Amino acid sequence: MSHSHPRLQRLRDDHAPALLAFERENRAYFAASVPDRGDLYFTRFDERHADLLAEQAAGLHHFHVLVSDAGAVLGRVNLVDVADGSAELGYRMAERAAGRGLATSAVGEVCALAAAEYGLASLRAVTTLDNAGSRAVLARTGFTPAGEIELDGRPGLRFVRAL
Structure with a gap:
């Protein structure tokens, strides 16, 4: 079995079909x-993708995808709402990619x-x-808890990391 090495890439226009499939x-x-x-996300995906790329080009966000050899x-590992030298990190990994340390390495690379x-x-x-998995990734990549919040009606935590 060959060992694949997924690569982190800055989001591009030609990522759209693979991103939608993901x-x-x-x-x-x-x-x-x-x-x-929501359904609208999927029906208007191409339009939204173009909007995201325009916002990225303007420096508002930095979007990244983790891409397999195939x-x-x-x-996805994204830095959104860039302002005053700071941004918010967000990420999601495919179910089939879970438990392999990919989120930790990709988040570390984006940091x-x-x-x-x-x-x-x-x-x-x-x-x-x-979300124990997400909290573990943040802990392993140098983020520290910075207070409790409510997230979509559920208890949550804020994290920060100095670079």
Whole structure:
């Protein structure tokens, strides 16, 4: 069995088909832990993808996809709402990619990019209290809890990381 090495790539226009497949295939899986994106997300995906790329080009966000050797999207790691040297980290991994340390390595890589490429000084993140996997990834990548919040009506935590 060959060892594949998924690559982190900055989101591009040609990622759209693989990204849509990723979101469709994992829709139920994601909905178990975070609010569902809704049907409109899927029916207007191409339009939304173009909007995201325009916002990325303007420096508002930095979007990344984790891509397998075969070109499939295995995860997303995004830095959104860039302002004042800070951004919010968000990520989601495919169900078939879970438990392999991919989220931890991809988040670590994006933290490095945030400092070296994007000139950011700090990152923040949020997760629900019951999302043990997400909390573990944040802990392993240098984030520290910074207070309790409510996230979609559920108890959650804020995290911060200086870069």
